[in-house]
Amino acid sequence: MNIFEAILMGIIQGLTEFLPISSTGHLTLAGKFLNLISADEPYRWTAFIAVMQLGTMLAVVIYFWKDIIDIIKAFFNENLLNKVKFNNQSLNSRLGWFVIIGTLPVVVIGLGFKHIIEGAFTKDLTVISISLIALGILLGIAEKKGTFKKDITKIKWLDSLIVGIAQAFALIPGASRSGTTITVAFFWAWKGRQQPVFRSF
Numbered sequence: 001m002n003i004f005e006a007i008l009m010g011i012i013q014g015l016t017e018f019l020p021i022s023s024t025g026h027l028t029l030a031g032k033f034l035n036l037i038s039a040d041e042p043y044r045w046t047a048f049i050a051v052m053q054l055g056t057m058l059a060v061v062i063y064f065w066k067d068i069i070d071i072i073k074a075f076f077n078e079n080l081l082n083k084v085k086f087n088n089q090s091l092n093s094r095l096g097w098f099v100i101i102g103t104l105p106v107v108v109i110g111l112g113f114k115h116i117i118e119g120a121f122t123k124d125l126t127v128i129s130i131s132l133i134a135l136g137i138l139l140g141i142a143e144k145k146g147t148f149k150k151d152i153t154k155i156k157w158l159d160s161l162i163v164g165i166a167q168a169f170a171l172i173p174g175a176s177r178s179g180t181t182i183t184v185a186f187f188w189a190w191k192g193r194q195q196p197v198f199r200s201f
Contacts, residue, residue, distance in 0.1 A: 001036055008034075009052060017056040020139060020179035024049055025128045028173060032125055071096050091153055101157055102164035109168040124173070131174025139179055142186035162188050 075096030
């Protein structure tokens with residue numbers, strides 16, 4: 001990979017990361033077309049993408065820095081220093097628990113299917129194409145059915161778990177993390193038990 005190709009990959013990553021489309025999928029498509037992915041060592045491409053995404057992760061951390069600090073402070077204060085019953089905890093402390101709950105599924109599934117994720121299967125253009133098209137259709141349907149009204153203060157632990165499971169689907173190449181979570185959250189609400197578990201930031 002030369003400097004031009006690296007810059008191109010960075011541009012693709014930057015343009016796709018904050019949209020409900022798969023940055024990993026688009027990077028892999030570009031990598032395939034430019035013949036940057038080794039068939040013998042596909043795990044190297046996985047490692048490259050992981051490093052690439054550190055930049056966008058840093059941008060998110062910087063943007064939400066105050067919120068992250070507030071959640072961490074409240075969580076430790078109300079669960080370790082001054083123990084408060086969950087139902088009586090502040091929103092920030094409860095959000096700390098919800099983040100943990102929502103993270104568990106992707107950690108478990110990611111570790112369980114590590115070899116598949118790092119292998120050649122997840123670099124297959126057919127798999128990526130089907131994922132991009134299918135998720136796009138599902139997201140379009142979900143957006144039509146969503147009401148966009150549920151406030152973040154109404155989120156429950158089950159909402160977090162469902163969204164966490166949805167996030168695990170983003171391990172499939174071509175599936176966007178934001179796209180899968182938004183889609184499942186809207187369909188979860190569509191069942192009539194509640195309204196969408198997301199609000200726009």
